[in-house]
Structures are given as C-alpha cells and as structure tokens.
Amino acid sequence: RHSYVRYLTTRKHIFNFLKFKYDLEDIPLRSLTMKFMTDFTFYFFTVLRLKVSAYNDYLILLHKMTRLALKKHILKRDPFAGHKIEKVPVNHRHLNREQFEKLLNAKLPTYRLCHTRDLFVFSVFTGIGRADLANLTEDNIVTKEDGSKWIHIARQKTKAECHVKLLDIPLRIIEKYKGEGEDGRLFYVPQTCNLCRSLKIIAEQCGLGCHLTFYQKRHSFACLALANGVSMEIIARMLGHSDIRTTKIYAKVIDKSIAEQIGGLAAKFGSQK
Structure with a gap:
C-alpha cells in the first residue's frame, strides 16, 4: 500500500x-x-x-x-541512462542506553501507548520490521533442542532468511499479547502512521529528546548487537540483509563511548521488565 x-x-x-x-x-x-x-x-x-x-x-x-x-520494449533506449541520483548523507538514529531505559520502564497512561511501546521494544530485541512483525505466527517460533526459542522467517522485503533468538523480554511480550492478532498472528500491529503518532506521544512523555520512529528500532537493535560483540555476519542474518554492506552502515554509528554505555544491556533489562 x-x-x-x-x-x-x-x-x-x-x-x-x-x-x-x-x-x-x-x-x-x-x-x-x-x-x-x-x-x-x-x-x-x-x-x-x-x-x-x-x-x-x-x-x-x-x-x-x-x-x-x-x-517491455515500449522504449528502445533508456532516456535517463547515465543520470545520477544525488546521494544524501543519512543519519541512522538509534536510542542510547539512557533513552532505551526510560522507554522500557515508563508508566504510560493508556493501553494503546503501552501496546505500541511493547511492539517497539520487541523489535529492538529482535530487529524485525513492521511488516514481518504483523505477519508473525506461532509457526515462525521454533524451539531448539536446548529449549531456546527462535524466530524463523523470510523477510517480506528481501525474502532473505532471518533467524533470531528470543530473549526473556520478547518472550514475555509474546505471552502478554497472545491471541490479539487475526488469523493466527501473534500481534495486532497498527498501520505505520498510527504507530508513529503513538511513538511521538511516547517520546514526549518519556522525555527522550528525539523524534522516535518505528524504523529506529532496527538501528537500535543493530547498534546494541554490535556494541555487545555480535559479528557483522550474524547481525546481517538476523536482520535479513541480503548484502552485508547494508549492515556495515550501522557499524559507522558505533563508537567506543556508545559501546561502553550499552554493554550488557539485555542482561540488565531482563531483571527490570
């Protein structure tokens, strides 16, 4: 659409x-x-x-x-052959440790805001985009021999296989909203415009000091994983990137201070949620 x-x-x-x-x-x-x-x-x-x-x-x-x-042989030549689209430097924004901590622990006043926050948090811990999140079903949850649960999906955008281990927080979010989605889907996921409206309110109420968008959670996931020593190849597979050069973009926004701030983030928040 x-x-x-x-x-x-x-x-x-x-x-x-x-x-x-x-x-x-x-x-x-x-x-x-x-x-x-x-x-x-x-x-x-x-x-x-x-x-x-x-x-x-x-x-x-x-x-x-x-x-x-x-x-389709409607044209015999490309009229724009050789035309270069001007590239614009992109600032890949992500949440730092302090911002994510505020978001995770915020007491939000309505169910809609809590629901949007939880979907965002789930995506931060899994790197899954909105379209894939909306189509997630029980069939995509695979239990390994050691008892750990994983998401196995083919990304809607690139068709690339995406395997992500589910930590405690995303597992609890699944349990919290189980049955709300239609046709066997795990979650009810609002349209992007509605998510963005809710995230704007959430950012203001949490005092994040930034413009919060739903796509930002993929940046946050990649930066979090990179800062905690996850290899570029594994992150690429978890994000469903077909080209590792796409994943390398996130490495450019990580520096030593950020890595120090969010080290051990998953373990810390596991006891707070």
Missing part, C-alpha cells in the same frame, strides 16, 4: 510539472530526454522548494518506470 501511494504521488508531480513547464497533461514516453529529468529536478528544488532527500524518491520511481518500459 505504501509503494502504491508513492507511485500515485510521483504521477501527481509529473502531471503538475508537465502543466507548469509545457502546458501539457501528458507526453509520449519516447519524448523523455535527459533534459526532462534535469528540468524535473530543478522544478522540485525551485518551485516546490523540496530538499534532495524529499524528492529523490520520485526521481527513483521515474527511473524504474522507464526501465520497465525498456523491458
């Missing part, structure tokens, strides 16, 4: 740009040129006054559409 909305928004921007630049409502695909892409980019920057990070996604989707036209 999110991808569908992005494509609709891209179509709207293309339509508005054609009216603004050429006073047209549509043009043939074969009329696309590199100058079109340059002018389209300039339109985002000057007329709409968007930042690079805000309009890059629309340019990427336009690239995808022309490549699809090439595959």
Whole structure:
C-alpha cells in the first residue's frame, strides 16, 4: 500500500510539472530526454522548494518506470541512462542506553501507548520490521533442542532468511499479547502512521529528546548487537540483509563511548521488565 501511494504521488508531480513547464497533461514516453529529468529536478528544488532527500524518491520511481518500459520494449533506449541520483548523507538514529531505559520502564497512561511501546521494544530485541512483525505466527517460533526459542522467517522485503533468538523480554511480550492478532498472528500491529503518532506521544512523555520512529528500532537493535560483540555476519542474518554492506552502515554509528554505555544491556533489562 505504501509503494502504491508513492507511485500515485510521483504521477501527481509529473502531471503538475508537465502543466507548469509545457502546458501539457501528458507526453509520449519516447519524448523523455535527459533534459526532462534535469528540468524535473530543478522544478522540485525551485518551485516546490523540496530538499534532495524529499524528492529523490520520485526521481527513483521515474527511473524504474522507464526501465520497465525498456523491458517491455515500449522504449528502445533508456532516456535517463547515465543520470545520477544525488546521494544524501543519512543519519541512522538509534536510542542510547539512557533513552532505551526510560522507554522500557515508563508508566504510560493508556493501553494503546503501552501496546505500541511493547511492539517497539520487541523489535529492538529482535530487529524485525513492521511488516514481518504483523505477519508473525506461532509457526515462525521454533524451539531448539536446548529449549531456546527462535524466530524463523523470510523477510517480506528481501525474502532473505532471518533467524533470531528470543530473549526473556520478547518472550514475555509474546505471552502478554497472545491471541490479539487475526488469523493466527501473534500481534495486532497498527498501520505505520498510527504507530508513529503513538511513538511521538511516547517520546514526549518519556522525555527522550528525539523524534522516535518505528524504523529506529532496527538501528537500535543493530547498534546494541554490535556494541555487545555480535559479528557483522550474524547481525546481517538476523536482520535479513541480503548484502552485508547494508549492515556495515550501522557499524559507522558505533563508537567506543556508545559501546561502553550499552554493554550488557539485555542482561540488565531482563531483571527490570
């Protein structure tokens, strides 16, 4: 659904740009040129006054559409071949020990906020994304010979196998919300927009001093694991990354002071939850 909305928004921007630049409502695909892409980019920057990070996604989707036209032999050449999307440095935010401790121990006033907090905490300890969390069922919980329980899933986004050991806190969260999901799913997971609204309130009530998003829990999980000596290869498998270069991004945000702050975090919080 999110991808569908992005494509609709891209179509709207293309339509508005054609009216603004050429006073047209549509043009043939074969009329696309590199100058079109340059002018389209300039339109985002000057007329709409968007930042690079805000309009890059629309340019990427336009690239995808022309490549699809090439595959279907609608176009004979890629009109944007050689065009480079401007890269923007990304700040991969994560919670430090103090922030996570506040979040974990906060006495929140409503069930909705507690539920959102627990889903976030579960994802911090497992690295599982929202879509995979929403589809998690009892069949994904595997008990090993030593009695430990593991999550075995293929990530929805990359189809990569993902194996994660369940520690005490995520096991208790599963037990707490067992049966709330539909069609055998372990959890009821709200839409991303609703999660974000709840997380904004939670961040304010906990005094975290940051903009809290649901995706941030994957960054926090990776940083937590790296700081506690888990190898890059294992983290990549737990996160379901198909390319270890994606995992290496998280290593860049870890320094000695962070590692010292969150060392032994899982053991400490196991007795507090």
